[in-house]
Amino acid sequence: MPELLSLRDVSAAYGRIQALSHVSLSVPEGAIVALLGANGAGKSTTLNVISRLVPQSGGEILFRGASIAARASHEVVRAGIAQVPEGREVFREMSVRENLELGAHLRRDARGVAEDVERAFAYFPVLRERYRQRAGTLSGGEQQMLLIARALMARPALLLLDEPSLGLSPLLVQQIFGIIRRINEDGTTILLVEQNVGVALGCSSYAYILENGEIAHHGPSASLAAxxxxxxxxxxxH
Structure with missing residues (x-):
């Protein structure tokens, strides 16, 4: 499969603190790739560098073969990369409908947006039931579903998922990851940050392990699991 995303010797820092050091990884088109490691290893920083929320201090990031280093975060979304952040960052005072509309704010194809709302409801039927409800009143699992659905409203080629199982019950984790597989099967490539190692390796085809901001190991997910x-x-x- 051709590479959709490629990081080549990417480094990043917060002031004097080196967060990433010469990180290289690739995400083939159509795949689910997992990024694993302990808290503080640099997983979320990697996603934020790709999304241009954190500047890189070295290296190269290629998306569809072109550098995105000079692009602003909204330009990266327009190019086809959407991130689902850690921590249930829904707009709590807005309705489910308004949250979904915000996910499509860069688009001008009203018919396509309406089709993608229906697509989101097909993945997450509970959101149709909660359509006019304030997002802050949803359960944790429902908020996670809304975050993923909101990101999909940008119609991304690459979806960056940051800890989608965090704080969820085992049953909800199973449900969410079943939907993540469906999203991937429907054509969306996924880079997954996840601390539930068993679930992440079972869902992905390839995995990278970060340690202290560096790639410590990588390989096919089944091989790492064994x-x-x-x-x-x-x-x-684990």
Missing amino acids: DGAVQNAYLGG
Whole structure:
């Protein structure tokens, strides 16, 4: 499969604190790729650098073969990359409908937006039931569904998911990841940051492990899941 996204020796820092150091990874078109590691390893920073929310201090980021280093964050969304942030960052005082509309704010194709609202409801039927409800009154699982649906309203080629299972019950985690697989099967490439190692390796085809801002190990997800030494060294023995 051709590469949709490629990071080549990417570095980033917060002031004097080096957050990423020479990170290289690739995401083939049509794949689910997992980015794993402990808290503070640099996983969310990697997604934020791709989204241009955090500037890189070195290296190169290519999307569809072209550099996105000089692009603003809204230009990256327009190019086809959407991020689902960690932490249930819905617009709490706005309705589900208004949150979805904000996800499509860069688009001018009203008919396509209406079709994508229906697509979101097909993935997340509960959002149709909550359409006029304030987002802040949704459950944690429903808010996570809304975040993913809102990102899909930009009709991205690449979806960046940051800890979609955080704080959810095992049943909801299973449900959310079933939908993530469907989204991927329907043609959206996914780069997944996830601390639930078993779920992430079971969902993805390839995985990278970050340690202290550097790629410590990478390989096919099935191989990493079966490698006890890798599990114990980098993934807490999960």
